[in-house]
Amino acid sequence: MAQERTGGARVGATGVIRQISEVSGWIAATMILGAVFLTCQMIFIRFVLNGSTVWQTEIVVYLVVAATLLGLPFVQKHKGHVNVDLLPMWLGPKGAKLLRVATTLSSLCIIGVCSFYGYEYWHLALTRGWTSDTVTAVPLWIPYLALPVGFGLLFLQLASDCADTFFNLSEKSNGAV
Amino acid sequence: SELRLSHQWSTKDIRHNVAQMVADEVAAADVDLTIKIFPSKSLFKPREQYKPLSRGQLDMTVFPLSYAGGQRPAFNLTLMPGLVKNHDHASRLSDSPFMDELKAEMEKDDVMVLVDGYLAGGFVGKDKCITRPEDVSGLQTRAAGKSFEQMLVGAGASIASMASSEIYSAMQTGVLDAANTSSSSFVSYRIFEQVSCYTPAGDVALWFLYQPLLMNKSTFEGLNSSQQESLLAAAEKAEAFYLSQAKIQDAASVEVFREAGVEIAEMTPADFKAWRALAKDTAYKSFVESVPNGQFLLDLALSVE
Amino acid sequence: MDPLLLGSVVGLITILILFSGISVAMGLLLVSAVFLVIFDGMRSLELMPEIFFGKLDSFALLSIPMFIIMGASIASTRAGADLYEALERWLTRVPGGLVVSNLGACALFSAMSGSSPATCAAIGKMGIPEMRKRGYPEEIATGSIAAGGTLGILIPPSITMIVYGIATETSIGRLFLAGVIPGLLLVSLFMAWSIYATWRSGERSAAQVSYSWSDRVEILPRVLPFIAIIVGVLYAMYGGVATPSETAAVGALLCLLVAMVIYRLLSPRSLWAVLRDSTKESVMILFIIAAAGVFSYMLSSLFITQSIAAWIGDLEVNRWVLMAAINFFLIVAGFFLPPVAVILMAAPILLPVIVSAGFDPIWFAVVLTINMEIGLISPPVGLNLYVINGIAPDISLKKILVGSLPFVLCMLVAILLLCLFPGLATWLPDLVMGPAY
Numbered sequence: 030m031a032q033e034r035t036g037g038a039r040v041g042a043t044g045v046i047r048q049i050s051e052v053s054g055w056i057a058a059t060m061i062l063g064a065v066f067l068t069c070q071m072i073f074i075r076f077v078l079n080g081s082t083v084w085q086t087e088i089v090v091y092l093v094v095a096a097t098l099l100g101l102p103f104v105q106k107h108k109g110h111v112n113v114d115l116l117p118m119w120l121g122p123k124g125a126k127l128l129r130v131a132t133t134l135s136s137l138c139i140i141g142v143c144s145f146y147g148y149e150y151w152h153l154a155l156t157r158g159w160t161s162d163t164v165t166a167v168p169l170w171i172p173y174l175a176l177p178v179g180f181g182l183l184f185l186q187l188a189s190d191c192a193d194t195f196f197n198l199s200e201k202s203n204g205a206v
Numbered sequence: 207s208e209l210r211l212s213h214q215w216s217t218k219d220i221r222h223n224v225a226q227m228v229a230d231e232v233a234a235a236d237v238d239l240t241i242k243i244f245p246s247k248s249l250f251k252p253r254e255q256y257k258p259l260s261r262g263q264l265d266m267t268v269f270p271l272s273y274a275g276g277q278r279p280a281f282n283l284t285l286m287p288g289l290v291k292n293h294d295h296a297s298r299l300s301d302s303p304f305m306d307e308l309k310a311e312m313e314k315d316d317v318m319v320l321v322d323g324y325l326a327g328g329f330v331g332k333d334k335c336i337t338r339p340e341d342v343s344g345l346q347t348r349a350a351g352k353s354f355e356q357m358l359v360g361a362g363a364s365i366a367s368m369a370s371s372e373i374y375s376a377m378q379t380g381v382l383d384a385a386n387t388s389s390s391s392f393v394s395y396r397i398f399e400q401v402s403c404y405t406p407a408g409d410v411a412l413w414f415l416y417q418p419l420l421m422n423k424s425t426f427e428g429l430n431s432s433q434q435e436s437l438l439a440a441a442e443k444a445e446a447f448y449l450s451q452a453k454i455q456d457a458a459s460v461e462v463f464r465e466a467g468v469e470i471a472e473m474t475p476a477d478f479k480a481w482r483a484l485a486k487d488t489a490y491k492s493f494v495e496s497v498p499n500g501q502f503l504l505d506l507a508l509s510v511e
Numbered sequence: 512m513d514p515l516l517l518g519s520v521v522g523l524i525t526i527l528i529l530f531s532g533i534s535v536a537m538g539l540l541l542v543s544a545v546f547l548v549i550f551d552g553m554r555s556l557e558l559m560p561e562i563f564f565g566k567l568d569s570f571a572l573l574s575i576p577m578f579i580i581m582g583a584s585i586a587s588t589r590a591g592a593d594l595y596e597a598l599e600r601w602l603t604r605v606p607g608g609l610v611v612s613n614l615g616a617c618a619l620f621s622a623m624s625g626s627s628p629a630t631c632a633a634i635g636k637m638g639i640p641e642m643r644k645r646g647y648p649e650e651i652a653t654g655s656i657a658a659g660g661t662l663g664i665l666i667p668p669s670i671t672m673i674v675y676g677i678a679t680e681t682s683i684g685r686l687f688l689a690g691v692i693p694g695l696l697l698v699s700l701f702m703a704w705s706i707y708a709t710w711r712s713g714e715r716s717a718a719q720v721s722y723s724w725s726d727r728v729e730i731l732p733r734v735l736p737f738i739a740i741i742v743g744v745l746y747a748m749y750g751g752v753a754t755p756s757e758t759a760a761v762g763a764l765l766c767l768l769v770a771m772v773i774y775r776l777l778s779p780r781s782l783w784a785v786l787r788d789s790t791k792e793s794v795m796i797l798f799i800i801a802a803a804g805v806f807s808y809m810l811s812s813l814f815i816t817q818s819i820a821a822w823i824g825d826l827e828v829n830r831w832v833l834m835a836a837i838n839f840f841l842i843v844a845g846f847f848l849p850p851v852a853v854i855l856m857a858a859p860i861l862l863p864v865i866v867s868a869g870f871d872p873i874w875f876a877v878v879l880t881i882n883m884e885i886g887l888i889s890p891p892v893g894l895n896l897y898v899i900n901g902i903a904p905d906i907s908l909k910k911i912l913v914g915s916l917p918f919v920l921c922m923l924v925a926i927l928l929l930c931l932f933p934g935l936a937t938w939l940p941d942l943v944m945g946p947a948y
């Protein structure tokens with residue numbers, strides 16, 4: 030019973046994380062689409078109306094940067110990040126398993142570091158009131174927010190993948206006994 | 207010990223030469239201090255240098271101070287149209303109470319100035335000369351810096367914002383009709399191949415950009431006294447070199463454009479006055495509105511003869 | 512430590528980490544972090560998100576997701592099949608006509624897509640089953656599409672050219688033009704090989720279908736949307752409407768509209784599928800670009816980049832020996848790493864060496880791209896091989912590899928021709944945009 034309940038809670042937690050990653054991906058996709066429309070709007074204003082296009086380039090860039098960061102957990106969820114698994118193939122099943130634990134943990138570490146310092150950088154921009162050095166003067170905490178959020182969600186998705194493989198492995202070995 | 211200096215220019219640029227000069231002088235002084243230069247944005251992107259400098263991650267940089275205008279709005283005065291008339295005026299400005307105020311602002315970011323220096327720039331037109339505000343009306347224009355964009359909008363120009371590296375192809379395909387940037391960028395991006403007229407910095411010029419050699423203050427204070435002295439001595443020598451080279455740079459750019467068969471236009475004092483009047487209503491006004499002690503700083507700058 | 516020795520240590524550890532199965536981008540971040548902490552101190556970790564953000568903060572890069580959307584939206588329609596079918600009806604008498612048609616379709620499709628896997632998928636989805644049905648050998652059916660797909664990054668628009676342009680500050684418009692003639696040369700070589708291979712394997716095994724002239728004329732209008740898109744994008748890019756980086760947005764919008772209006776791609780589900788796939792590919796590539804940016808900051812900060820460049824520059828070797836060595840290095844790097852990662856890590860080191868040895872950076876971009884194309888169809892990381900594997904899961908990877916090997920040789924021939932006649936790459940950009948500087 031108790032085991033079932035923790036199992037259910039775990040599935041619940043990873044399920045929620047997977048949902049969040051999916052939503053994050055939708056937001057990223059919308060931002061990319063928004064960047065397409067905004068760039069076309071800029072070309073229209075400039076080429077057809079011969080008007081000023083001061084702010085568009087900057088916003089478009091921020092949209093794509095934010096889309097990249099928010100897309101990270103989504104791509105992780107769908108196993109879309111490219112990797113080279115030469116060593117695991119060469120090491121055989123047991124070594125591969127160990128190596129996978131090592132790579133997952135080091136991924137968690139490095140993404141954790143990026144989330145933490147990403148948060149710090151965002152916080153610095155917020156408290157010091159940094160803006161971009163353009164006429165638009167975008168408050169930089171807005172685009173920088175994508176750093177802690179994107180890396181943070183990637184961290185969660187990585188942790189959830191990690192939990193999944195770990196529990197799957199242990200459940201399988203339990204079944205064997 | 208070793209100091210790291212980063213800048214965005216090639217090793218042929220005068221701003222690199224200034225940095226190199228300081229590095230060489232310090233090395234010659236034999237005070238156990240070396241300066242390692244990272245040119246051509248090989249370490250940080252041009253606009254990303256001030257933050258690591260102020261946090262002590264980078265020791266020195268040659269840096270257009272207005273790039274950091276988003277962090278210290280007062281710095282926007284270092285690329286304000288019509289504020290500086292010519293190189294000698296710029297040099298007087300560097301030693302004025304106005305600059306002391308700016309240096310106090312830098313100190314808040316733990317940044318200090320080693321070498322003062324201004325570089326000038328001008329306008330290019332694809333089909334016609336640009337000397338007066340009326341000339342840019344209706345043209346797709348690329349301006350260097352926020353204040354210039356505001357002033358040009360006031361003159362009826364349409365602003366297209368892009369990196370200076372894109373000016374060449376944008377002029378070529380006709381996306382852009384006019385552009386404004388530094389003399390050295392005009393030459394290094396070979397803009398003279400695409401334009402019919404160049405308005406360089408002459409006796410009067412609108413476009414002056416403060417590009418000092420900056421250093422992290424705590425790092426400087428962490429050096430021993432002989433190291434500090436040799437660094438300051440090197441900086442003084444480099445500053446004189448910087449000023450003389452800046453003037454030569456403008457003349458050289460005119461020569462390059464002339465050889466390429468580009469018409470050279472001149473801005474008269476009356477033209478300059480017209481631009482400055484326009485700037486007062488646009489760029490100056492918006493600066494004063496957006497910076498708490500803006501009017502005070504602007505008056506200080508304008509009071510320098 | 513001597514920077515060159517340190518460089519070898521960093522190189523070795525990077526290879527080990529990347530081969531461990533960690534994702535390429537995270538591996539690069541990890542290696543960078545470790546060496547930054549050791550040599551620049553703990554505090555340099557502070558800089559990582561800042562540099563990561565800064566590397567992405569570039570207007571030219573944003574064209575990457577847009578060129579991907581271009582390809583993905585058209586790929587989700589019947590357009591790819593229309594394209595090779597039209598070519599097939601006209602080329603039916605040529606031996607191996609269907610293979611040649613598929614290769615031609617790949618080349619045409621490349622003119623709309625900036626990425627190779629997208630091109631591969633667009634044509635292969637319909638092309639491979641059709642070729643198998645008609646009895647073409649499986650090696651040729653899969654190998655030709657895998658290789659044809661690589662044209663996506665040579666024939667403009669091209670993601671790798673954009674990345675190269677940003678890394679080396681060369682004009683993206685010029686780089687795009689430089690890929691055109693080598694792209695045509697390469698597809699001709701591919702076609703020549705396919706004709707020979709099908710002829711040798713016994714033409715009769717492949718079923719001949721004959722078409723009447725009315726069949727041939729009737730299909731032409733179905734190719735019109737392609738022509739319209741390509742002309743539209745070219746006009747936007749070279750006709751003064753937009754800069755090359757902005758043109759991508761025009762292309763993406765055009766392709767989305769064409770897919771929706773002409774190919775009736777209207778259901779929210781299929782539109783989301785297009786957007787989802789483009790987002791996935793873009794984010795994957797941009798993540799690698801940003802991580803490679805952090806990696807190259809580390810290399811530069813430890814003075815490794817500068818030392819290697821100086822070291823190569825001081826080697827007194829013949830410039831062609833140097834070029835051969837560089838090509839060898841690039842091909843090997845391409846075996847293991849995705850193109851954008853190789854370009855971002857290698858370009859800052861190689862470009863000064865290339866230029867001082869008297870090679871043209873635009874010409875080099877083309878040679879580099881063809882090297883990267885080889886990597887796309889070679890193990891262990893060959894993005895196109897995965898795509899083919901997804902389309903035809905029942906064909907073994909070995910067969911696909913055997914099928915693509917001859918095309919790799921074609922690419923090597925193309926590199927050789929480019930070395931003999933550099934004008935193949937530089938003539939068109941010089942003609943359209945004036946002499947280079």
Ligand code: NA
Pocket residue numbers: 620621622623624625626662663664665666667668669
């Ligand atoms: Na392409």
Ligand code: NA
Pocket residue numbers: 845846847848885886887888889890891892893894
């Ligand atoms: Na490969």
